[in-house]
Amino acid sequence: MHYHFDWAVVTGGKYYEWLVSGVYVTVKLSLVSIALSFLLGLVIAVMRMSRFGPVRWFAHGYLEFFRNTPLLVQMFFWYFGSYKILPQSVNDWLVKGDFEFAAAVIALTIYTSAFIAEDIRSGVRSIPKEQMEAARSSGFSYIRSMRYIILPQAVRLTIPPLINQFLNLMKNSSLAMTIGVAELMYQARQVESYTFKGFEAFSAATLVYLAMSFVITGLMTLYDRMVLQPIKGR
Amino acid sequence: MIRFEGVHKWFGPLHVLNNINLRVKPGEVVVVCGPSGSGKSTLIRTINDLEPINEGKLVVAGMDLSDRKTDINKLRAEIGFVFQQFNLYPHLTVLKNITLAPIKIRKLDRKTAEEQAMALLERVGLAEKRNAHPSQLSGGQQQRVAIARGLAMKPKIMLFDEPTSALDPEMIGEVLQVMKDLAVSGMTMMVVTHEMGFAREVSHRVVFMDHGTVLEEAEPEEFFKNPQHDRAQQFLKQILSPMH
Ligand SMILES: Nc1ncnc2c1ncn2[C@@H]1O[C@H](COP(=O)(O)OP(=O)(O)O)[C@@H](O)[C@H]1O
Ligand SMILES: [Mg+2]
Numbered sequence: 001m002h003y004h005f006d007w008a009v010v011t012g013g014k015y016y017e018w019l020v021s022g023v024y025v026t027v028k029l030s031l032v033s034i035a036l037s038f039l040l041g042l043v044i045a046v047m048r049m050s051r052f053g054p055v056r057w058f059a060h061g062y063l064e065f066f067r068n069t070p071l072l073v074q075m076f077f078w079y080f081g082s083y084k085i086l087p088q089s090v091n092d093w094l095v096k097g098d099f100e101f102a103a104a105v106i107a108l109t110i111y112t113s114a115f116i117a118e119d120i121r122s123g124v125r126s127i128p129k130e131q132m133e134a135a136r137s138s139g140f141s142y143i144r145s146m147r148y149i150i151l152p153q154a155v156r157l158t159i160p161p162l163i164n165q166f167l168n169l170m171k172n173s174s175l176a177m178t179i180g181v182a183e184l185m186y187q188a189r190q191v192e193s194y195t196f197k198g199f200e201a202f203s204a205a206t207l208v209y210l211a212m213s214f215v216i217t218g219l220m221t222l223y224d225r226m227v228l229q230p231i232k233g234r
Numbered sequence: 235m236i237r238f239e240g241v242h243k244w245f246g247p248l249h250v251l252n253n254i255n256l257r258v259k260p261g262e263v264v265v266v267c268g269p270s271g272s273g274k275s276t277l278i279r280t281i282n283d284l285e286p287i288n289e290g291k292l293v294v295a296g297m298d299l300s301d302r303k304t305d306i307n308k309l310r311a312e313i314g315f316v317f318q319q320f321n322l323y324p325h326l327t328v329l330k331n332i333t334l335a336p337i338k339i340r341k342l343d344r345k346t347a348e349e350q351a352m353a354l355l356e357r358v359g360l361a362e363k364r365n366a367h368p369s370q371l372s373g374g375q376q377q378r379v380a381i382a383r384g385l386a387m388k389p390k391i392m393l394f395d396e397p398t399s400a401l402d403p404e405m406i407g408e409v410l411q412v413m414k415d416l417a418v419s420g421m422t423m424m425v426v427t428h429e430m431g432f433a434r435e436v437s438h439r440v441v442f443m444d445h446g447t448v449l450e451e452a453e454p455e456e457f458f459k460n461p462q463h464d465r466a467q468q469f470l471k472q473i474l475s476p477m478h
Contacts (some may be wrong), residue, residue: 104328107411130317130319130321131321131323132320133284133317133321134315134317134321134323136284136310137282137284137310137313137314137315137338138311138334138387139307139308139309139310139311139312139381139387140306140307140334140335140338140339140340148334148338149323149334150373152325153323153324153325156325176261
């Protein structure tokens with residue numbers, strides 16, 4: 001009844017290549033979604049603070065809706081449900097490309113952007129209102145004041161929660177296996193079902209996720225230290 | 235350059251500006267003083283529409299602030315505003331604090347903007363601080379950078395709201411000196427301050443405010459020697475007393 005460890009399965013050969021291709025897809029999925037969710041989060045945060053009621057209400061509804069429904073449901077929605085609501089031409093284009101990947105990016109981006117928007121908004125609220133007054137006094141419009149003066153400061157203050165959101169996104173990307181994206185978890189499952197070496201396969205996946213977490217945290221902390229320092233003296 | 239005609243403003247029930255009539259001609263330096271809470275900040279902030287007026291007419295640099303069609307951002311680009319608390323952008327270096335608006339709003343190329351910023355830094359005596367961040371500067375230095383930032387837009391008017399009130403006494407002089415040079419150079423200025431030395435030396439007119447109204451408006455000589463209103467007399471006694 002002894003389990004026979006066979007690390008060779010995941011350190012070379014065909015199955016190793018499967019895992020590597022899974023890592024590649026996970027990294028691509030995470031990076032694309034991190035970039036897009038950050039940009040979308042900025043936009044939603046600004047809309048949430050708009051002077052115009054309808055814009056503010058829309059952003060508020062968006063936040064509540066996407067933060068309070070499970071990511072898995074959202075992923076299924078974009079994968080199975082979007083056929084019904086998107087125009088035919090868009091669907092054709094998506095199917096021609098990598099539809100699973102696109103649906104996963106959309107789900108991860110929208111879901112995470114809702115959390116990021118809230119983090120950025122609380123960052124903005126901690127910037128003294130005099131900063132906005134100084135910017136407006138120079139002749140910047142509200143939006144451009146946000147862009148050049150307020151958001152750059154708010155984002156710097158938001159680095160720690162942003163690290164969290166990016167880590168969550170990277171880990172959540174494993175849910176994309178459920179809609180058939182051949183990312184790391186998907187490949188680890190494949191290796192397991194072909195070789196019955198589940199322990200090795202999932203250990204390897206775990207290590208990769210851990211390594212990616214360290215890289216994200218390291219990069220963000222470095223950034224924080226290099227650019228936050230000058231304004232910390234305040 | 236600046237014309238108030240029957241301007242009123244309320245904060246809820248508080249009548250913070252009550253029938254203001256004032257004119258500032260090009261090149262004029264006007265000092266506004268008065269007790270705390272009398273509406274000086276509100277008055278000066280209406281000039282660049284940081285505080286919108288409720289009634290009356292206000293024309294600044296040929297633009298009518300009571301007219302909705304006036305492009306407020308364009309107006310503000312023509313007016314430098316210096317705050318009591320400096321309000322430099324903490325995430326940018328001194329040089330970038332000064333060049334941001336000229337590059338983004340005036341569409342200057344970076345090189346021209348930086349040359350111009352360096353000339354201004356020379357003028358306020360801080361050229362060697364160009365790469366420092368605001369948090370690395372003293373209050374007096376920050377305020378001089380803030381003045382340079384305002385001047386970088388080549389404004390038609392410079393407004394100052396108690397520019398030396400947040401400074402340690404030993405730094406007040408350096409900021410006042412920059413302001414005096416500016417006044418002598420012919421800039422149109424409106425300055426809320428209790429620095430009566432500045433008012434006496436370089437201002438053309440002193441405006442005394444109390445409870446949202448302009449109680450007195452006179453040449454400095456006249457105002458200091460012979461204040462008409464009781465309130466102004468009291469105020470001057472307080473502000474000029476060595477015990478203060
Ligand atoms: N945003 C505001 N909302 C309500 N009241 C205000 C506001 N700003 C100023 N005030 C009130 O208006 C009065 C005048 O204020 P201010 O113009 O700052 O006076 P000063 O600069 O002469 O000290 C004060 O009583 C102050 O409390
Ligand atoms: Mg004031």
